[in-house]
Amino acid sequence: MALIIGGMAALSAGTVLFVSTYANIQNTTELLNTSAEMIIDTIEENVIDLTAPIEKLAKALKKGAETGDIDLANIEFLNAYFAGVSATVPYLTDLGVVYPDGSYLFITQTFSPDGPVFTPTVEPPTAGAVHYIQEVKNKESFFWNEPFFNDGRTHISVAVSIQKGGDYLGTVIVSSTVHHFSEVVGELNAKYGVTGFILYGDDHVLAHPKILELAPTDLSSASPLHSVSTLGDPVIAQMLNVSPEFHGRDDTFDGFVVETEQGEQLILTSTMESFGSVPWVVGQYSPLSDWSGQWSRLSDSVLVGLGLVAVSVLAALLLAKRVAAPIRRSTEGAMEISQLNLDQIGNLPPSRVSELNQQAIAFNRMLVGLRWFETYLPRALVRQLVKTGNTAIVQPREVELTVMFADIQGFTASSETMSPKDTAEMLNRHFEILNRCIEQEGGTLDKYIGDAVLAFWGAPEEQADHAERACRAALAIRRSLSNAGIDYGVKIALHTGPLIVGNIGAVDRINYTVIGDTVNTCARIEALAGSLPSDELTRIMVSEATAGLLGRSFDLTHVGDFQVKGRSGPVTVYQL
Structure with a gap:
């Protein structure tokens, strides 16, 4: 018996050690891969956050000019308009309009001790401007220009040509500078301890912390960007001469290892091709030792595991009978x-x-x-029951809660043109975003109803600020859907009121859920949201009951009073 148990102990312990070591290797690899993806994603998100307002302003001017709401020849209005937008997006440095005759207007933002100054300048027609018009006047959507040097600064700009009734009105140009981009990537060092950068093609630098230290004397209209050699970063210079040593999952990034005087450096890069004909290479580098430390700890754990296997076998032999x-x-x-x-x-x-x-x-x-x-279900509730032993939290009771209904606008019609696989993938991605935002604000996900989600705040844990939590979750959903590039509409309704919450169902099939008129009213508001005007792709409608519990930090707009099914009186609705 002792030998059998000892042998089994050795086999079991050895198997556990092998499996755990293999799992730890996989987990360590996954962790490092995830960390790398997180840093690359952060850089890409920063780039998108910088470029999105530039594109948005260009699109807004195009729409206004085409509808006649904006006169591109009204310099005073454009100056005031640009000043207003720049108040919330201060890194917008220039607004330009190239007119059909080749003349052009540039409004430049500079900073003085008294605040930002906006200076309009009108230049007469030039051959270069006329040539530019011929190249871009028939482009239907916005496009990114090549970087250009003007007034001591290198500009990164987006342009859009405007047509009305078949007539060409001009081309709007909105720009920022490489200095603003460099300031953003420079923040990565404080956040992650890495050096971030953006390359324009293979041999020019669009953003790097060192750019903030370089004088623009070497730049000109013919050479608007610093070259890699001028930048003087040996890590990036060596990277351009070697091939990647590994790639991220689904080729999301490339990995390089180069040797410098400060030791080996790990470089991670990703290519963004949505900003013109020349790709942007975003990346970061840091000492390889920052990443290899986890492998050292893993090898130490394996040695400890081998020692524990020997001890466990000996203990098994001694204690077999007992x-x-x-x-x-x-x-x-x-x-x-x-x-x-x-x-x-x-x-x-x-x-x-x-x-x-x-x-x-x-x-x-x-x-x-x-x-x-x-x-009991869901599992989170079971864990709380096991941990606390308090069964009272799942007993049906009446309590004031805030309920959220969220669904995809026009999903039924759009899903008819999609395959079942595509539909499932779309919903899974959509629900993943919603679930994460709801859980981050302490909400309870009740159920899925087709493409809709029902969630609530205030139970099983008491939350005095349940209305504000629900609103923060809704705003987070809007931001997350926007950051993910979602192009379909989403309707979200929030309503507060008394509900029965607890275990509902048969003895052998119980759901922890909410029932009551508050849920029905919230569903009616959500259905109403699709017919209400809104500039937001994700519409958030809030009832008067919920609005009354919110602080001043929430921006609410009164939409109106509406008669909904199941309610004798009108329901007052606000947009968040």
Whole structure:
């Protein structure tokens, strides 16, 4: 018996060590890969956050000019308009209009001790401007220009040509500078301890912390960007002469390792091709030792594991006779668990052997948890029940909650043109974004109803600020959907009122859910949202009951009073 148990212990411990080591290798690789993707994603998101307002202003001017709301020849209005937009987006440095005759207007933002100054300048027609018009006048959508040097600064700009009734009105140009981009990537060092950069093609630098230290004397209209050699960064210079040593999942990034006087450096890069004909290469580098430390800890853990295997085998041989009976009872219990016969399993008795006693305690606690899990859903609620032992939190009770309904506008029609696989992938991605935002604000996800989500705040945990939590979650959903590039409309409704919350259902099938008129009213408001005017792709409608519980930090716009089904009086609705 002792030899059998010792052999089994050796085999089990060895197997556990092998599996855990393999899992740790996989987990370490996954962790490093995830960390790398997170840093690259951060840089790309920063770039998108910088470029989006530039594109948005160009599109707004195009729309206004085409509808006649904006006169491109009204310099005073354009100057005031640009000043207003720049108040919220201060890194917008220039607004330009190239007119059909080749003349052009530039409004430049500079900074003085008294604040920003906006100076308009009108230049007469030039051959270069006329040539530019011929190239871009027939482009239907916005486009990114090549970087250009003007007035001591290198500009990164987007342009859009404007037509009205078949007549060409001009081309609007909105720009920022490489200095603003360099300031943003420079923040990566404080946040992650890495050096960020953006290359324009293979040999020019669009953004780098060192650019802030370089004088523009070497730049000109013919050479608006610093070259890699001028920048003087040996890490990037070496990277351009070697091939990637590895790639991220789905080729999301490339990895390089180069040797410098400060030691080996790990470089991660990703290519963005949506800003003109020349790709932008965003990336970062940091000492390789910052990444290899986790592998050193993993090797140490393997050595410790081998020592523990030897100790466990020796202990098994010495304690074979004393552990045989408890192991048999534990094995019999495990067999019953595999059959889900939880009612037929008794608790393991205590043991004078510490390890066996701990095993019995852990087994008994596991059994209690499984019995809870068999009865209650969702799992988060079961964990709380096991942890606290307080069953009162799931008993049906009436409490004031804030409810959220969210669904995709026009989903039924759009899904008819999609395959089942595409539909499922779209919904999974959509629900992943919504679930993350709801959970971050402490909300409880009740259920999915087709493409809709029902969630609530204020239970099972009491939340005095449940209305504000729900609104913050809705705003987070809007931001997350926008950052993810979602192009479909989403309707979100929030309503506060009394509800019955708790376990509802049959004895053998119980749901922790909410019922009551508050849910119905919220659903009516959500259905109403699709017919209300809004400039937002994600519309957030808030009832008067919810609005009354919000602080001044929330920006609400009164939409109106509406008669909805199931309510005798009108419902006052606000837009968030």
